[in-house]
Structures are given as C-alpha cells and as structure tokens.
Amino acid sequence: MRSLTLHLKVLITVLVLLGVLVTAYQIFILGIPVTEDETDDLWNIDAKVEFVANAKDPVKVQMFVPPLNRDYVSLNESFISNNYGVSVNRADGNRKVTWSARRASSNQTLYYRLVLTKRYSNEKTTVKGPTFRDSLAVEGPEKVAAEALMAPIRQHSADVETFVSETIKRVNNLNDDNVKLLLAGDTSSMKKAQVIDLLLSIAHVPMEKVHTIRLVADTPQTPELWLRSFNGNDWLYFNPDTGEQGLPSDRLLWWTGDDNLITVDGGKKANVTFSMNNSEMNAIRLAKLTDENTDADFLEYSLYGLPLQTQQTFMIMVMIPIGVLVILVLRNLIGIQTLGTFTPVLIALAFRETQLGFGIMLFTVITALGLSLRSYLEHLKLQMLPRLSVVLTFVVVLIAAISLFSHKLGLERGLSVALFPMVILTMTIERLSITWEERGGGHAMKVAIGTLFAASLAHLLMMVPELVYFVFTFPAVLLILVGFMLAMGRYRGYRLTELVRFKAFVKADA
Amino acid sequence: MFGLIKTWKALEARGIMGINRRNADYVLKYNKRHLYPIVDDKIITKERAIKAGIHVPEMYGIIETEKQIEKLDQIIGNRNDFVIKPAQGAGGDGIMVIADRFEDRYRTVSGKIISHEEIEHQISSILTGLYSLGGHRDRALIEYRVTPDQIFKSISYEGVPDIRIIVLMGYPVMAMLRLPTRQSGGKANLHQGAIGVGVDLATGLTLRGTWLNKIISKHPDTTNAVDGVQLPNWDGFMKLAASCYELCGLGYIGVDMVLDQDKGPLILELNARPGLNIQIANDCGLTQRTHAIEAHLEALAKDGVKEDAEQRVRVSQGLFGHVHPQ
Numbered sequence: 155m156r157s158l159t160l161h162l163k164v165l166i167t168v169l170v171l172l173g174v175l176v177t178a179y180q181i182f183i184l185g186i187p188v189t190e191d192e193t194d195d196l197w198n199i200d201a202k203v204e205f206v207a208n209a210k211d212p213v214k215v216q217m218f219v220p221p222l223n224r225d226y227v228s229l230n231e232s233f234i235s236n237n238y239g240v241s242v243n244r245a246d247g248n249r250k251v252t253w254s255a256r257r258a259s260s261n262q263t264l265y266y267r268l269v270l271t272k273r274y275s276n277e278k279t280t281v282k283g284p285t286f287r288d289s290l291a292v293e294g295p296e297k298v299a300a301e302a303l304m305a306p307i308r309q310h311s312a313d314v315e316t317f318v319s320e321t322i323k324r325v326n327n328l329n330d331d332n333v334k335l336l337l338a339g340d341t342s343s344m345k346k347a348q349v350i351d352l353l354l355s356i357a358h359v360p361m362e363k364v365h366t367i368r369l370v371a372d373t374p375q376t377p378e379l380w381l382r383s384f385n386g387n388d389w390l391y392f393n394p395d396t397g398e399q400g401l402p403s404d405r406l407l408w409w410t411g412d413d414n415l416i417t418v419d420g421g422k423k424a425n426v427t428f429s430m431n432n433s434e435m436n437a438i439r440l441a442k443l444t445d446e447n448t449d450a451d452f453l454e455y456s457l458y459g460l461p462l463q464t465q466q467t468f469m470i471m472v473m474i475p476i477g478v479l480v481i482l483v484l485r486n487l488i489g490i491q492t493l494g495t496f497t498p499v500l501i502a503l504a505f506r507e508t509q510l511g512f513g514i515m516l517f518t519v520i521t522a523l524g525l526s527l528r529s530y531l532e533h534l535k536l537q538m539l540p541r542l543s544v545v546l547t548f549v550v551v552l553i554a555a556i557s558l559f560s561h562k563l564g565l566e567r568g569l570s571v572a573l574f575p576m577v578i579l580t581m582t583i584e585r586l587s588i589t590w591e592e593r594g595g596g597h598a599m600k601v602a603i604g605t606l607f608a609a610s611l612a613h614l615l616m617m618v619p620e621l622v623y624f625v626f627t628f629p630a631v632l633l634i635l636v637g638f639m640l641a642m643g644r645y646r647g648y649r650l651t652e653l654v655r656f657k658a659f660v661k662a663d664a
Numbered sequence: 665m666f667g668l669i670k671t672w673k674a675l676e677a678r679g680i681m682g683i684n685r686r687n688a689d690y691v692l693k694y695n696k697r698h699l700y701p702i703v704d705d706k707i708i709t710k711e712r713a714i715k716a717g718i719h720v721p722e723m724y725g726i727i728e729t730e731k732q733i734e735k736l737d738q739i740i741g742n743r744n745d746f747v748i749k750p751a752q753g754a755g756g757d758g759i760m761v762i763a764d765r766f767e768d769r770y771r772t773v774s775g776k777i778i779s780h781e782e783i784e785h786q787i788s789s790i791l792t793g794l795y796s797l798g799g800h801r802d803r804a805l806i807e808y809r810v811t812p813d814q815i816f817k818s819i820s821y822e823g824v825p826d827i828r829i830i831v832l833m834g835y836p837v838m839a840m841l842r843l844p845t846r847q848s849g850g851k852a853n854l855h856q857g858a859i860g861v862g863v864d865l866a867t868g869l870t871l872r873g874t875w876l877n878k879i880i881s882k883h884p885d886t887t888n889a890v891d892g893v894q895l896p897n898w899d900g901f902m903k904l905a906a907s908c909y910e911l912c913g914l915g916y917i918g919v920d921m922v923l924d925q926d927k928g929p930l931i932l933e934l935n936a937r938p939g940l941n942i943q944i945a946n947d948c949g950l951t952q953r954t955h956a957i958e959a960h961l962e963a964l965a966k967d968g969v970k971e972d973a974e975q976r977v978r979v980s981q982g983l984f985g986h987v988h989p990q
Binding site: 486489535537538539588593594643644645646647648649650652653655656657658659660 | 668670671672674675676678680682683684685688689781782785788789792793794855856874877878879943944947949
C-alpha cells in the first residue's frame with residue numbers, strides 16, 4: 155500500500171511487538187494469571203504435638219518446621235500453645251521451633267499451623283550443597299561387604315545421579331548376602347538409608363536424608379524419608395525404597411538430617427500428627443499476599459503497586475482507550491455518526507454510575523427536557539454564553555429534582571445521577587439542538603441514537619470484568635491498541651454506511 | 665454479508681472514493697493545516713481573491729464586535745438586497761439573504777418578513793460563534809447578493825444554484841451544479857436536500873443528477889430535465905477554479921462558484937474537505953481521476969515543467985471531458 159509508509163509500518167511493528175513481548179513476559183516468565191478467576195491452591199497444614207509432661211521438670215519441646223526455601227512460600231505461620239514460650243531458630247538449613255515452659259503436667263497439646271502456597275514466580279533460586287565428604291568409618295565384615303557391593307556399582311554408573319540410583323537399587327536387593335549383612339535383618343527405610351549413606355560415603359558422594367510431607371488433603375500421614383545428593387548444580391532426590399528419582403511436586407520438605415522430628419525434654423510419649431486441607435484463592439490476591447512474604451516483588455512495578463484507591467481509579471482509566479477504540483471503529487469502519495468525537499466515551503463513563511438502562515433513560519429524559527428548554531430560549535434571542543449557562547443550570551436543577559423524587563420513591567439509584575457529568579449533558583443538549591436546527595430533526599435523532607449506541611457499546615465493553623482485569627494487569631496491551639489505532643489512521647477502505655450511501659452506483663451497473 | 669463484499673468490490677472497481685480514502689490520501693496529504701484559515705475564513709479568502717484579481721461578490725462590510733452591529737445601517741446604505749454570512753460558517757449555515765426591504769422591515773429571499781432586531785440578533789449569533797466550526801468567536805460578513813443567471817430559472821427552486829469543482833493541485837477533477845430545492849430551503853447543500861448535477865468538464869453540458877443519494881434526471885419541484893443543459897461561460901468557470909490553487913495553496917479543494925446575471929462567474933467560497941456526493945452526480949468515481957492527475961504531475965515533475973491555470977484546464981478537459989451519458 156502506497157500510503158502505509160515504511161516509517162509507520164516500523165512504528166506499528168515496534169509498538170505491537172513491544173506490547174506482545176511485555177505481555178508475554180508477564181504471562182509466561184512472571185506467571186501472572188491471564189484471568190481473574192484463576193485460582194491457586196492454598197494449603198493449610200496443622201501439626202498437632204501431644205505428649206505427657208513430667209510433673210516436676212521444666213518442659214522443652216523442639217520440633218522441626220519447614221524451612222520454606224524451596225518451591226513453597228508461607229503466607230501465615232502460627233504456634234498455638236498455652237503458657238509456653240516460643241522461639242524459632244535456623245540451623246543447617248533447617249528451622250526448629252522451641253516451646254518451653256517452666257512447669258507443666260499431664261497431657262499437653264501444642265499446635266503448629268502453616269498456610270502455604272506454591273512459590274508464585276518460577277524463578278530458580280541458586281542452591282548450594284556439598285560435593286565431597288569423608289568416608290564413614292567401617293570395620294570388619296561390614297567393610298568387606300560394603301566394598302564387595304561398591305565394585306559393581308562403580309562399574310554400572312557414570313555420574314553422581316546414576317551412582318546413587320544404582321546404590322539404592324543394590325541395597326533394595328534383599329537377596330544379596332552383602333546387603334543382608336549390612337541391613338542386619340532390619341529392612342525399614344531408615345535402616346536402608348543408613349546403609350546407602352554408608353556406601354555412598356565410601357565413594358565420597360555426599361548424601362542427605364530429607365523428611366517430607368505429602369500435600370494431600372484429609373489423609374493422616376507421617377513424614378516420608380527421601381535421600382538427596384548434590385551434583386554441583388542441583389539437589390537430586392531419591393526414594394530409598396524404590397530408587398525412584400525426583401521429588402514429586404506435592405512433597406513439602408520439612409527437615410533434613412538424621413535427627414528426629416521432635417525431641418521432648420521433661421516429657422514422654424511425644425507424638426506428632428499431621429492434618430492438612432487445601433482451599434483455593436484468587437491467584438492475583440494470592441500473589442499479592444506472597445509478595446508481602448517474600449523478597450520477590452515482581453508486582454511492585456505493576457499497577458498493583460499503587461494504593462488501593464488509586465488502583466480503582468486506574469481500573470477505570472485504563473479502559474478509556476478501549477472505549478475510544480470502540481468509537482474509532484464505529485466511526486471510521488462502520489460510519490456511525492456521533493455527537494462530537496469523544497462525547498460517547500464520556501457518556502459511557504457516566505453510565506458507570508447509573509447502570510446502563512437507567513443511564514440511557516436519564517440521558518434521554520434530561521436531553522429531551524433540555525432540548526425543549528433550549529428551543530424555548532431560542533425565542534428569547536439570547537447570546538450563546540448566557541443561553542448555555544441557563545441550560546446548564548436547568549440541567550442541574552433537573553438532576554436535583556430527579557434525585558429527590560427517586561429518593562422519596564425509595565429508588566436509591568436515582569441518587570447516583572448526581573455524578574452524571576452535567577457539563578457533558580449541557581454540551582450534548584446544545585450541540586444536538588444546533589444539529590436539529592441546521593440539519594433537521596431526523597438527522598439530530600440519528601446522531602443522538604448513534605451517540606447513545608456508541609456510548610452503550612463502549613460502556614458494555616469497558617465493564618467486562620475479564621477485560622478490565624486483563625488490561626489492568628497487562629497494561630502493555632495498550633501499546634498493541636495504539637498500533638491498531640495507528641494503522642486505522644491510514645485506513646482508506648469504505649465505511650460500512652458508505653456501501654449503502656453509494657448503492658446507486660451498483661444499481662446503475664445492474 | 666456477501667452482498668456487502670460485492671458492493672465493496674463494485675465500488676472499488678468503479679473508483680468510488682470513500683471518506684477514509686479522501687481524508688488519508690488527499691485532504692491530509694495535499695492540504696497543509698496552516699493554510700486552512702485561508703479557506704475556512706471567507707473574509708480572508710475574499711481578500712486574497714481580490715488581491716489576485718479573481719472575481720468575488722463585492723464585500724460591503726465586516727462586523728467584528730457587538731458594538732459594531734450599530735454600524736449595520738451605515739454598511740447597508742441604501743441597498744435593497746444583501747447577504748449576511750458568518751466568516752467561518754460551515755455548510756451554508758447561518759447565512760441570511762435579504763432580497764428586499766420596505767419601511768423598516770426586510771424580506772428574505774424565501775419571502776419571510778423580518779425586523780431589524782432579528783437581523784441584529786442573527787449577527788450577534790454569528791459573532792458568538794454559533795455557526796462557526798468549533799464554536800469560536802466569528803465575524804459577520806455583509807456582501808453583494810448574487811442574482812442567478814436566468815438559465816437556472818427552470819431547474820432550480822429559489823436560492824442560488826452554485827457550481828462546485830473539485831480541484832487537485834490546480835487541475836479540475838470533477839464538476840457539479842448544485843440546485844436548491846423546496847426541501848433544501850433555498851440552500852445549495854446536498855445533505856440539506858439540494859440536487860447535485862454532474863457537469864462535463866470539457867463542454868459544460870450537464871449530466872444526470874443526484875438527490876438524496878439517488879440518481880435522478882428531473883428537478884423534483886419544477887419537473888424540468890436537469891440534464892443536457894449548457895452552462896454558459898464554462899471555460900471561465902474552469903479557469904477560475906484552476907487558479908484557486910495559487911490563491912490558497914491547498915492541493916485538494918472544492919471551489920464553489922456562482923453565475924451572476926450581471927457579473928458572470930464569481931467565487932463564493934473554497935472548501936478544504938469537499939464532499940463525496942459529486943461522484944453520484946457524475947455517476948463516476950473520483951479515485952481514477954485523481955490518480956490520473958497524480959500520474960500526470962509525476963511526469964511533469966520528471967521533466968521539470970510547471971503548467972499555468974489555462975494549461976491545467978486543457979489537460980483536465982482532455983483527460984476527463986466528453987463523457988457520454990449512459
């Protein structure tokens with residue numbers, strides 16, 4: 155096309171690309187949900203600690219709690235206990251809560267509650283871990299058995315990953331005499347893990363025990379043991395019973411190491427039961443919540459970083475370009491005539507306050523009454539400014555009267571009209587009456603209906619909640635709109651109404 | 665839907681120009697914004713035209729402030745007929761044509777008797793900008809009332825028929841005779857109900873007409889045939905229109921002219937956004953003609969030649985003249 159110059163093409167391409175890229179970045183890299191309805195799972199984990207306190211001793215209960223440095227982020231954490239002091243400390247990548255009391259007796263119950271969700275952004279946190287360690291001391295027949303096992307494992311493995319899984323496979327082969335010896339008749343996961351640890355230590359491969367909780371609603375459970383090894387970049391997780399590699403995504407790392415979940419000083423029969431349930435939450439609200447609880451502030455530089463009041467204003471403001479786009483399409487593509495260029499958008503904004511049906515009714519009533527006043531004023535031969543002032547005052551009085559009446563009648567909606575922009579109405583009346591005089595009543599009606607239609611359409615589009623959410627969350631979409639508007643600036647095809655207007659030509663041909 | 669696409673294709677094939685194309689390819693391309701005041705303000709147009717020696721209706725006076733309305737009597741003097749116009753009016757709105765006066769009263773061209781006060785109010789309305797584009801303050805212009813040539817008697821109802829020629833870079837592209845009807849209230853604007861009649865650029869013979877977007881060949885009020893009428897002094901009109909390019913510098917304009925029975929062709933006003941109904945009146949699209957002119961201009965630019973108004977008229981008449989009515 156001759157008129158669509160290179161400059162404009164480049165500009166449009168750049169704008170659209172920029173808009174698409176920024177939006178894509180927000181959706182795919184930051185993982186911001188595309189619709190407001192998108193929800194994320196919210197897990198509610200309760201750990202109930204029960205024990206019997208010795209009557210005379212001070213009580214000190216220590217329990218591991220999730221360190222939350224991996225894929226999950228805590229929204230809320232509480233330690234529920236009566237008469238106990240609570241402190242939380244970190245050690246070796248674990249977190250431990252300590253409940254302490256000077257005096258307690260008989261059955262005690264403590265609660266730990268954690269509300270968490272998957273970490274919102276998919277960014278990889280860099281992890282560190284040991285890649286070398288010293289061998290554990292082993293003597294006598296165990297040493298022989300271990301070395302006998304090591305030889306084929308070395309042969310069948312290529313790297314840390316295969317080495318570990320090969321080891322686990324061997325240890326789970328209970329028919330092997332060497333394994334039998336090392337396990338010494340105990341085939342629990344704990345014992346197996348110990349043996350695996352031993353074998354790996356001989357090869358100087360570091361290994362850690364990991365205790366996890368499965369995020370499944372309404373099933374009682376105990377921590378599940380996993381093994382993990384660091385390969386220089388990442389932790390590799392292994393199931394000690396099956397050799398299965400990779401931690402399923404529903405596992406929550408609770409603590410690492412050989413220690414027990416709970417230690418009780420001054421008490422006995424300690425028992426921890428886990429119960430959990432999940433609920434769903436609006437994704438973006440969740441994101442805001444997690445945002446406050448983490449350092450990842452990817453929402454900081456979006457419109458969500460604004461104060462709530464301002465956010466609400468912007469939710470309206472970002473939709474104005476959409477309304478303008480409607481007018482642009484209606485006028486330049488369809489060819490509908492409207493009063494002024496952006497008056498329909500302003501009327502559409504006014505409809506926000508009044509609701510559509512009521513707004514159209516009000517608009518019609520006030521405009522009709524205003525028009526009749528205007529035509530009466532015409533006889534008085536007033537100058538323009540005083541005449542406009544009279545019409546404006548009349549509109550204010552009219553709106554006041556409508557508000558009063560509807561209030562007395564118990565229609566609260568009538569009060570919303572107070573915010574219906576009066577100047578817009580006044581100008582509408584003035585312009586409409588001039589159009590009426592100059593072009594006749596038919597044309598004036600056509601323009602008025604066109605304006606109302608455009609305003610209604612713009613209003614309906616500007617009120618679609620999904621669209622509001624989308625544009626507000628991904629404001630870069632507006633760049634794409636600008637690209638479209640620029641292209642429209644050089645649109646040279648016919649308007650829809652012109653096809654009707656020039657119909658005479660087609661008939662002449664037929 | 666398919667019907668619409670078919671219509672679209674048919675219009676495209678005939679080179680019918682739509683508003684979007686007119687705006688994008690012609691108005692925006694050829695008309696520099698800063699030159700608009702020359703055509704939007706009739707007083708400036710008139711002053712320029714007089715300076716260039718182009719015939720316009722004689723200006724009796726200008727009223728710029730409310731205070732000056734008092735001078736109305738002085739401006740009118742003892743003339744019996746005159747026209748009051750807003751300088752920046754659009755579409756013929758706000759124009760008051762006084763045909764006669766007796767005692768203290770005036771008679772408009774449509775026979776309505778009005779008082780002096782009503783004329784003053786009209787001027788006051790003009791000054792406040794009621795009729796101007798964008799509602800700015802305006803000036804009122806009082807000028808000679810054109811008496812249309814007798815030739816139009818049979819094919820027009822009241823008012824003054826005028827001749828509109830679209831001029832691209834000084835080359836007349838298409839011409840139309842606009843005839844007021846009863847419905848248009850003596851105004852020569854098509855959207856108010858006037859008839860547009862196409863005119864052959866070479867001969868000045870009228871073709872068939874358009875009325876309310878329909879093709880017609882008879883005047884609805886007088887029932888006389890509007891086609892086949894020979895316009896007098898046609899080359900004069902063409903030259904007048906072509907020379908308006910030098911006058912205003914705008915590349916794409918509609919030149920409105922009248923044929924006064926005493927003074928011959930006069931320029932009434934220029935329009936920087938001429939309407940598209942002229943295509944229906946001529947039963948011909950504008951696009952092919954404008955493309956032909958643009959090609960011609962390109963060829964001229966290659967040779968480094970410039971043509972004067974008379975040569976341009978010849979070129980246009982050669983390219984677009986002698987259409988055979990279908």
